[in-house]
Amino acid sequence: MDAATASTDQPPPPGRFARFRRRLDFLYHADHPTAVRFQSWVAIVDLVIIAFFVLAPVLQEKRYFLWLDYSLAALLALDFATRALAAPSLKSWAKRPVIWVDALVLLTLLLPAMFFNLGFLRILRLWTLSRKDVLWRSLRRRGLQAWEEAGRAVINLLTCLFLATGFIYTAFVAEGSGIEGYVDALYFTVATMTTTGFGDVTLPGPAGKLTSVVIMIVGISLFVRLAQTVFRPYKVSFRCPACALERHEPDAVHCKACGHILAIPDEGSD
Structure with missing residues (x-):
């Protein structure tokens, strides 16, 4: 086979668009220091955007809001x-x-007038941020997987809290309704989710009562479970020497995957 024939068998070099896509793939997904810096800046921008979403009900009357x-x-x-x-x-x-x-x-941002009542869903961006590996990579490298679990639980807890607060503020804020501002909506959500139920702020009408029932059920199930995960993780990080399974119940004696006898240290032991 001569040189001319060999050269025709080689695939053509990628074009500019293909190289651009490869570069983006590298920046968004690689573990290289350059890519990690890029991902960190994207995460910081996400946090700023999320802060705007949380403050949006307070800022929406400002001239610069749009x-x-x-x-x-x-x-x-x-x-x-x-x-x-x-x-x-x-x-x-x-x-x-x-x-x-x-x-x-993105749709609620592009069409704020049409989707204003769905604006409270923007806080879900906080949940999508928690799916990004860049937030937890450094914890894994230091062997702090328990902190990752607690961090995810905190983000899920905040997402649940602000999602309910945004819905209540959007649906029930009105003069004489008991919910006259965002702080009232946040106060009612926390009091209801934690089943404290002070009763000084209530939602009017049958719709308000049904909403309160739903929030109380969510508080009993999801909210309490997430709070327990933050302060007392459901599972601990301990690598099984036989099958390498890393997540076990704190009181596990045998690995649930292979049955190997475990020796998980007690909480607080060296």
Whole structure:
């Protein structure tokens, strides 16, 4: 085989667009220091955006609110498009629930007047942020997997809390309703979820009572469970010497995967 024939058998070099997609894939998914720095900056921007979502009910009467809203919409649209380009398979990427949430959040930003009543769903961006590996990578390297579990539980707890608060503020805020501001909605949500039930702030009408019932049920089940995960993790990190399973119940004697006898140290022991 001569040199001319060999050269025709080689695949053509990737074009500019393919190289651009590879670069995005590297920045969004690689473990290289350059990629980690990029992912960290993206996470910081996400935190700023989430802070805006939390403060949106207070800022929505300001003149600059729509400017901020559309500026963040453009920023999220750019991030959404670049993540789509960075995905090895666009079809698989589009099937992920995290992407659906981000698309819904972006829709409420692009059309704030039409989807104003769904604006409280923007806090779900906090949950999608917790799915990013860059937040937990350093903890895993230091062997602090328990902190990762607690961190995820804190984020889920805050998401649940602000999601319910945003819905109550959007649906029930009115003069004489008992919910006259965002702080009232937050206070009612915490009092109801924790089943404290002071009763000084209540939701009016049958819809308000049904909403209170739902929040109390969520508080008993999800809220309490997440709070327990923060302060007392359901499982501990202990590597099984036989099968390498790393998550076990604190009082486990045998590995549930292979049956090997474990020797998990008691809490607080060296």
